[in-house]
Amino acid sequence: MKIELKVPYLNRINELIGLPVDTIIVGHETCPNHIDSVEDYIKAFEKLESAGYEIKFQVPFTYQEHFSKMFNLVAELIKAKEGMNLIVNDFGILYALRSNNLLDKCRIIVGSGLSYNYDLCPWFDHIAEVENKEVNNYLRTHNFNSQTNIEHMKEFGVEEIEVSIFEGLESSFSNFKSNGFELNGVLDLAIVSTSRACHIARLFGHQDQIGNNCKEICSTPLKITTTHYWDMANSDSKLISKELQESIPQMHVHGNIICMHYNVDVKSTIFDYLDRVILDIRRYSLEEIKKRTIELKGA
Amino acid sequence: MRQIEENKMMLLAPTRSLEITKMQIKAGADEVYLGLSNKKYATFSFNGRFKEMDSVSAQVKDEEELKKIVEVCHNNGVKVNYAANVHHIAPELEDEYLEYVKKGVSAGVDYLIISNIGLVKLVRKANIDLPIVMGAFALIPNVEHVRMLRDIGVKRVVLPHAVKLEELRDFCKIDGIEVEVFGFIGGGNNCGRCMLLHSPNKKEIAAGCRAGYTVESSDGKKFEQELFLDAAADCALCNIPDLINIGVDVIKIIGRESAMPSFTSKVVNLFRKAIDGSYEGKDIEDIKEKFSREEEMWNINWKPRFCEKGRCKFKSTKITNSYI
Numbered sequence: 001m002k003i004e005l006k007v008p009y010l011n012r013i014n015e016l017i018g019l020p021v022d023t024i025i026v027g028h029e030t031c032p033n034h035i036d037s038v039e040d041y042i043k044a045f046e047k048l049e050s051a052g053y054e055i056k057f058q059v060p061f062t063y064q065e066h067f068s069k070m071f072n073l074v075a076e077l078i079k080a081k082e083g084m085n086l087i088v089n090d091f092g093i094l095y096a097l098r099s100n101n102l103l104d105k106c107r108i109i110v111g112s113g114l115s116y117n118y119d120l121c122p123w124f125d126h127i128a129e130v131e132n133k134e135v136n137n138y139l140r141t142h143n144f145n146s147q148t149n150i151e152h153m154k155e156f157g158v159e160e161i162e163v164s165i166f167e168g169l170e171s172s173f174s175n176f177k178s179n180g181f182e183l184n185g186v187l188d189l190a191i192v193s194t195s196r197a198c199h200i201a202r203l204f205g206h207q208d209q210i211g212n213n214c215k216e217i218c219s220t221p222l223k224i225t226t227t228h229y230w231d232m233a234n235s236d237s238k239l240i241s242k243e244l245q246e247s248i249p250q251m252h253v254h255g256n257i258i259c260m261h262y263n264v265d266v267k268s269t270i271f272d273y274l275d276r277v278i279l280d281i282r283r284y285s286l287e288e289i290k291k292r293t294i295e296l297k298g299a
Numbered sequence: 300m301r302q303i304e305e306n307k308m309m310l311l312a313p314t315r316s317l318e319i320t321k322m323q324i325k326a327g328a329d330e331v332y333l334g335l336s337n338k339k340y341a342t343f344s345f346n347g348r349f350k351e352m353d354s355v356s357a358q359v360k361d362e363e364e365l366k367k368i369v370e371v372c373h374n375n376g377v378k379v380n381y382a383a384n385v386h387h388i389a390p391e392l393e394d395e396y397l398e399y400v401k402k403g404v405s406a407g408v409d410y411l412i413i414s415n416i417g418l419v420k421l422v423r424k425a426n427i428d429l430p431i432v433m434g435a436f437a438l439i440p441n442v443e444h445v446r447m448l449r450d451i452g453v454k455r456v457v458l459p460h461a462v463k464l465e466e467l468r469d470f471c472k473i474d475g476i477e478v479e480v481f482g483f484i485g486g487g488n489n490c491g492r493c494m495l496l497h498s499p500n501k502k503e504i505a506a507g508c509r510a511g512y513t514v515e516s517s518d519g520k521k522f523e524q525e526l527f528l529d530a531a532a533d534c535a536l537c538n539i540p541d542l543i544n545i546g547v548d549v550i551k552i553i554g555r556e557s558a559m560p561s562f563t564s565k566v567v568n569l570f571r572k573a574i575d576g577s578y579e580g581k582d583i584e585d586i587k588e589k590f591s592r593e594e595e596m597w598n599i600n601w602k603p604r605f606c607e608k609g610r611c612k613f614k615s616t617k618i619t620n621s622y623i
Contacts, residue, residue, distance in 0.1 A: 031623055032623065061438075061440060061489070061492070062440060062441055063440045063461075063462070063463075064441045064463075064470070065463060067441045067442070067443065071443075090444060091416075092440065092441035092443035092444035095444065095446055095447040099443070113492060114492075118494065120494040121494035121495070121496045122494075122495075124496070126498055126501050127349075127496060127499065127501075127504075129500075130500050131340060135341075135343060138391055138392055139343065139389075141388070141389035143415065145387070145390065146388070146390050146418075147417075148420035148424070149387075149416060149417030149420075152416050171389075175390070192493075192494050192495060192507075193489070193492065193495050193528075194489045194493065195461075195487065195488040195489055195493075195528075196459070196461035196489065196623060197461065197487075197488075197530030197618065197623070198621050198622075198623055199528055201621050202530065202618070202620075202621035203514065203524070207617070207620035207621050210620075210622075210623055220516070220517040221517070222514050222516055222517075223515040224512040224515070225515075226510050226512055227513050227523070228510060228512075228525060229502070229503050229505040229510055230505040230526075231502075232352075232353060232505060233353055233559075237510075237511045237526070238503075240504075244503050244504070248504075253514075253528075255623075
């Protein structure tokens with residue numbers, strides 16, 4: 001089992017040398033303002049590769065305003081490093097790669113911006129509890145688990161899919177594997193929601209810094225606990241019962257991403273479907289990464 | 300019957316019953332959108348909303364009523380968008396999904412709203428050739444994504460809640476595909492890639508983007524934050540002239556699950572007046588002011604307004620300034 005490590009911050013590259021992981025993933029799922037220059041990435045690639053790591057670059061989910069900048073950066077990176085591993089998080093980037101004859105010059109991976117399932121809802125068990133067991137099983141499918149979606153991904157040269165590791169995804173994983181896709185399971189940190197808005201900048205009134213060296217704003221996550229619900233009919237917030245509060249997993253906000261921590265038993269048979277496991281530096285300390293990697297490699 | 304001018308921006312309104320449909324037609328809707336309920340599932344549906352929200356049905360109750368709605372709409376020159384925009388479904392449910400779509404086709408609907416590329420292809424493989432609107436759950440942030448959808452035969456795209464006015468200019472330059480934007484009520488996150496879902500069966504779990512949270516920073520400081528994740532920009536009314544100039548084809552009012560359909564139809568009516576007034580060169584502020592003066596109930600029910608709350612979709616606000 002190969003272990004990959006997501007590191008959205010290039011300024012942490014030096015700390016990584018010596019970690020027992022196989023691959024370093026740089027770039028960001030959802031924020032173009034987190035993306036550094038081509039030159040900086042090429043330098044980072046050289047450093048990491050000379051230390052023996054494989055590299056993957058994730059290009060963010062990209063609104064039109066940022067599209068040219070993001071696509072040009074990707075095109076430059078592919079030019080500098082033909083055959084590179086590229087994680088895409090929106091279909092527009094994928095389409096532009098094909099229009100510009102770049103699809104066969106890189107290895108395409110579908111990222112967490114495009115790949116999801118209902119179990120990423122922190123309270124999905126509550127929603128699904130009223131349906132019978134058969135319907136529950138169907139609801140826990142992956143969003144690409146259909147022959148027509150699989151055909152679409154093959155048409156665009158997708159070779160790997162980033163997935164969350166939930167037991168309910170077993171039949172989706174089985175279908176993906178039998179169609180030749182490799183699966184990379186994101187361990188312990190699931191993206192619940194993404195936004196165009198940077199929640200942290202808004203909370204602290206840093207809106208004027210967005211896009212202007214703003215990476216520090218979201219370099220440390222905020223922990224959030226659900227306390228109130230929005231009563232639409234009365235346009236009012238009301239307190240959630242203690243019991244329900246305790247059943248909702250705590251979430252973490254990283255800029256425009258809302259994540260939840262979840263724990264999977266690494267000895268579960270669901271891991272048999274995975275080709276790689278992804279750890280995320282936003283969840284772990286370096287010591288914890290070492291420990292988790294050793295645990296996974298021994299499992 | 301309403302006479303629709305060529306290339307005029309259309310107004311799309313929500314409905315879930317014959318009665319509400321009539322209200323929306325009277326209010327000035329050019330098109331309505333709706334979903335059809337089912338008896339098989341407790342809450343699940345094939346149309347992007349659970350069957351009920353806060354004990355209010357979000358869908359038309361049966362095929363008979365659907366047919367009546369379509370008939371009334373067509374008699375009044377109004378088109379019907381049929382929501383088949385579930386995020387995704389398991390392969391085992393595909394036949395049932397196609398049956399659901401065929402019920403809409405057989406009732407005579409004009410458009411299908413679908414939000415998953417695989418389902419678009421599935422519908423086409425089943426030789427269903429109605430025009431397809433790619434719904435908001437497909438999350439279409441850029442022009443290249445629209446081109447991909449145009450290639451597979453999509454007729455219209457619904458752009459994300461947080462699209463910017465300047466970006467709309469690029470979207471509206473693409474030939475061969477219509478552009479639809481939200482006019483009233485927004486979504487706080489990237490709808491389609493947001494799993495902070497509104498529970499249909501537990502009132503205490505509403506949409507997570509409008510929930511209240513205790514927020515804790517890494518140094519242990521705690522903040523009580525109502526609406527911390529609320530990044531929804533709700534109202535595009537004042538920018539209707541801009542949207543018309545840019546070439547937006549359809550503006551959508553949300554609320555098929557609304558507990559107050561009369562309020563929703565009032566909003567539709569306000570947008571109708573704003574669209575028509577804009578084509579006639581009238582000032583939106585004058586239209587708003589006249590509407591407030593004439594509609595007493597509106598004044599009572601809707602205060603403070605989004606104007607006072609700073610929830611404008613396309614203006615500089617605390618929310619839109621936090622867009623990346």
